[in-house]
């Protein structure tokens with residue numbers, strides 16, 4: 001090889017490296033717009049760009065980004081002070097914080113420490129307090145904005161993800177994204193926790209209909225009367241034999257009466273033959289006319305005529321006449337199962353971008369943050385019958401890496417027959433929805449707890465029964481038998497790569513990233529009680545099947561694939577049928593005969609220490 005060629009090759013290599021930097025799998029090159037907040041007069045939008053660690057300032061008159069503000073981590077939520085000088089940005093990390101941004105100077109001036117993966121900052125109407133939902137600590141921080149001190153943390157149920165405050169500031173409605181409790185019961189749903197802001201405690205937990213999971217957003221109408229919550233309404237009690245008419249998952253909006261803090265009703269956003277998958281952001285137009293919902297899975301927004309919807313709900317409460325001649329009536333209880341209820345009261349508007357999540361309304365315009373296409377949807381509804389839709393790029397066009405394509409495919413309901421659901425409808429963030437499902441891979445009548453997909457590709461076989469040889473097979477079966485679609489090889493491969501790229505989130509049980517004293521003692525017990533023989537580090541599974549005495553009914557004496565214990569703090573309920581809500585139950589209540597490790601001779605304290613260790617993984 002002569003010198004010249006060597007040099008050329010060197011140039012080519014350097015060229016490839018710089019190309020790789022531009023187009024490589026590095027997530028930071030994407031913006032991933034997640035949340036949008038409009039300034040009071042609507043001149044600016046603040047857009048939290050999750051993977052770019054920045055907030056973009058978008059001018060609604062010039063229709064473009066005029067500034068970006070660097071944030072020291074992924075921005076997960078935004079709030080604006082009433083004097084408009086300060087923007088509060090939650091940063092989603094284990095040692096979470098709220099950044100205070102001076103808007104004029106476009107920079108962070110202060111950081112206030114809060115809990116694990118904070119989101120949903122909300123300022124009280126009098127401007128004195130800031131509320132922040134610490135998603136993985138399952139609590140809400142109250143911060144005094146004068147002293148900048150955190151006053152207290154109020155425990156809520158599970159993964160608080162969004163909140164809204166009443167117009168008088170007396171109550172904060174907090175949406176817990178996942179159900180809490182055993183999954184093998186007849187009623188399981190996520191709740192909305194109502195915090196009495198003066199008493200600083202939960203006044204009430206409002207149960208949503210059976211099967212409500214994956215709450216994403218909540219807003220209170222400008223007239224202060226209702227709270228609207230987006231979520232999935234899972235029909236988990238049905239075997240997953242078909243998708244027609246929302247047989248598996250429907251997509252819903254629950255309506256809460258703010259005055260009496262009771263669930264008014266739940267309406268479905270789908271149509272009879274077309275799902276409106278993964279409802280995410282929700283807001284009302286300021287004139288009180290419309291409720292607007294962004295659908296992250298079906299890439300659209302829905303506009304619901306508020307007054308007409310409430311009128312119809314009122315009628316349903318008294319028996320709504322569907323057909324005079326047939327004397328057919330619809331009652332309030334039927335609404336949540338009626339795919340036609342909103343038919344003439346809503347309008348679905350298809351967007352050009354992918355994965356709309358956060359939403360905001362200014363005048364006649366609705367804005368949605370299109371997570372996967374790094375764009376902002378602008379829907380002009382001045383002419384209601386013909387909404388005008390554009391999608392504005394928020395940065396330079398980026399070629400999607402295979403991982404990013406896989407992440408999109410995983411969240412994309414357009415791959416599903418009639419777009420009823422995406423993979424994320426049962427595996428939010430590729431984890432578990434907290435429900436049991438009766439999938440067909442192991443026969444009928446034996447529901448299994450939905451599994452987290454973290455480490456699936458590293459721990460074959462998969463499924464509770466180990467019926468699939470490896471995760472790749474399960475991915476393709478999922479597309480075929482759950483989405484009722486043909487698995488296109490490039491999409492299935494991309495999903496594999498996305499799932500393989502998942503990293504565990506550090507446990508909230510760690511103290512400064514290390515095992516607590518109790519967990520350290522638990523680690524020793526983990527060896528002593530023989531746990532490590534089947535759950536050895538670092539994957540905490542030996543990938544073998546055992547009968548650990550948990551099988552009941554059809555599953556009596558059944559061997560189950562040993563699950564990984566990594567990130568188990570996040571994936572309750574436990575055991576194949578989700579019967580155990582706590583690790584303690586796994587170790588005591590459901591291990592009478594010591595077939596599942598030797599736990600019977602452990603005292604209360606030791607069980608607590610062992611659980612603490614397991615929950616730290």
Ligand code: HEC
Pocket residue numbers: 240248421422423424425426427436437439441442448449450451452453455456457461462463464465471472474475476478479482483495
């Ligand atoms: C209707 C709910 C539902 C949907 C939608 C769904 N899954 Fe699942 N998935 C489950 C349940 C429940 C299990 C565990 C069942 C079992 O173990 O028998 C599971 C298990 C898996 C596993 C095995 C995990 C392991 O480590 O054992 C993989 C991989 C998987 N799903 C991938 C997908 C993909 C990819 C999609 C989208 C194409 C998808 N799932 C859609 C409910 C669902």
Ligand code: HEC
Pocket residue numbers: 464526529530531532533534535545546547548550551560561562563565568571573574575576577583586587595596597598599610614
């Ligand atoms: C003989 C092998 C074996 C031993 C020993 C063992 N496990 Fe397990 N473990 C399993 C199997 C198999 C399952 C799945 C059981 C089921 O789903 O009903 C499981 C499930 C679990 C779960 C629930 C996981 C989930 O996602 O639902 C936890 C927690 C757990 N084990 C912790 C422990 C601890 C702590 C010990 C020691 C006291 C221990 N295991 C000892 C095999 C074992």
